[in-house]
Amino acid sequence: MSSIQKAACIGGGVIGGAWAARFVLAGIDVDMYDPHPEAERIVGEVLGNAERAYAMLTMAPLPPRGKITFCKSIKEAVEGADWIQESVPERLELKRNVITQIDAATDPQALIGSSTSGLMPTDLQRDMKHPERFFVAHPYNPVYLLPLAELVGGQKTSPETLKAAQEKLAPIGMKGVILKKEIEAFVGDRLLEAVWREGLWLIHDDICDTETLDDVIRYSFGMRWAQMGLFETYRIAGGEAGMRHFLAQFGPCLSWPWTKLTDVVDLDDALIDKIAAQSDAQSGARGIRELERIRDENLVGIMQALKAGDGGQGWGAGKILAEFEKHLWVQGGGAKKEPDFSAPLRLLDTKVGAAWVDYNGHMTEYRYLQVFADTADMLLRLIGVDFAYVEAGHSYYTVETHIRHLGEAKLGQKLYSTLQVLSSDDKRLRFFTTIYNAETNEALATAEQLMLHVDSKAGKSVAAPFDVLAKLKPIAEAHAKLPIPEGVGRSVGQKR
Template structure:
């Protein structure tokens, strides 16, 4: 799969800064040009929120963070970049001029994407020397979390450019969708405009206030759309007869005088004040950065929920997250350890995120099991049991776990885990893991686990292959020289 080696962001506002964060957290160096005097501070705050969100989002090994470099000109920013993202204000003349400057200074093979939310790419590429590599890459805020980008070509855009952009976006955890024809506002904003317009009428006519309208969305169809979109949702609403039945049943409603979608509401000062005052009452007690963090935490939770599925691959944005994590694991630095080293293996470094804590601010019980599970995965990768191995139909399954809680892990605490192999044979692997506070090195929890090597297709325990057993044996023999860890062999309720 092709990847982005260096990115440039021209414009560092809400969208441009979030693009920079998305690139950097995927391990890509980013050059940024924005004449705003506080651009570096603003993007630094966006980056901090993005890092916090990624800490909640995935335990897959992110590559080393890309370097953000703030430069003094467009020419300096695009030098050496193979993906250039323009995110300047929505004015055709400004955007066209900036894109023409980018085109003149960039490598002829560099991709040039515009974050415009509605301007036709043909209008933007008018004065370019290499218009075939320019396209719209319209994202959604926050770009570092929401994975969609609408890819829209102009009259002179090569189809290969759009396909290349789609492939490259996948390597940073995004889903590029190619829109077949350019149209003002593309697809997403056309839909949003319809809902926004109707919403403005509902507020103007005092049908409801802004909080009620938002509640209607977020407690109902918003959740359906998050995982299945609109047409597949309505297909289900049609029952066993499917979409044809749904359209036959509800299609006539489209001609009823329900909507004001074809009427434009007059945004008078009075209406603007009404909306602003209701919005302040709804959300004004919280600052914008706090609202962004709450939004990010909620989005992470939704994506995690969508990772669950009968096939273990998830649905919607959750499935995409699973695929991105697979890519990260496949491209991560392979674990290296001295298999003859006589000390417990240090496996994992992590931090207690806001999504992990309960009402007391302590790490919740199931998160301990998650950290121990991630530690088990780390041990398995060390002995050669990686994703490819599992896809081939073999793995180790946990058959018994005993967890002891010895201390407290609180919000923001840095943790690490160690693992000691207690025993093994051709089918079994028994080990003892410890979660430690990284600042004090004190144990927070321990887990003793027994795993069986299985043929997942046959559904039974089988002997592991020689190349795995050789590594298991080396670790077991080395760790046999260690003292038995305190707490090993205990059962629940056993007296000390």
């Protein structure tokens, strides 16, 4: 899989800073140029939000964090970069001038993407010496979480450039969709503009206020769109007859004068004051950074829920997350330390995110099981039972688990887990896992588990191969010398 070796970000606002965060957390060094006097602070705050979100998003081992360097010129920033992302303000002459400077200062083979939300790539690439490697890579905010980028070429953009950009986005957890033709505002903003325009009319005509309008979206079709988009949602609405029936039933209403999409609302001072006042009443008590954090927590929860769809293969943005996590597991998080077998293995560090807690603010029961399962997966990877091994048709399956809840894990709490192998043979692997409060080292929960090595295609237990058992042997032998953990062999309800 083709990957980005070094990135440059020209412009460090909300979008440029979030692009930098996406690159950095994927292990890519970033050189940044932004003349704004507070660029480092702004980008630092965006990166902080991104790190917080990633801590909740995945337990897969992230690569060593990339380094971000602030440069004094465009030329200095783009030197040696193979992906340059331009994110300066949305003014044609400004963007064209910046892109032309980037083009003149960088390697002709480097890819140059623009974050423009509506300007035509043909107009932007007009003065370039190497326009064939320029394209629009239009993302959605926050770039470090939302995985989509619309890839749009101009008249002089080569098809190979768009394909290369699509391939390079995949390893950083993004899905690049290539549009067949360039068009102002592309696809996403065209749809958003239609909803936005109709929404402004509804406020203007006092049909509802901003909070009611947002409620209509987030409690109904917004939830449907997150998983299935527009056309697949309507295919289901057509019943067993599918899309043809839906179009036959609801197509005629398209000619009815329901909407005002062809009319432009006059954003006069009165309407601006009305919208601003209603918006302040709706959420003005919360600061922007707080709203961003709430947004990120909700997005993480939605993406994790979607990841569980389609039998664990993922649905919508959850499918992209599942594929990104698989890539991270294959990478293994960069350089590995030699494990210390003389003590229970510390295999997992994590944090209790908003999607993990119940109405009391405590970690839900099934999340404890997730931590135990992820810890077990870490052990399996340590002995060679990785994705390739599983795809080849063999794995270890959990056949018995006994969990004890000793304390409470709460929202925002840092956790770590340790694992001690209790016994093993050619088919069976028995171990004891403990989840700890990372700040106090208090044991919060334990699990005793038994796994069987199986041939997943045949659906039966079989002996593990020699190379797996050879990697397991030194761990089991070292752990056999350790004291038996308190709680091993307990039954449910047994008195202490």
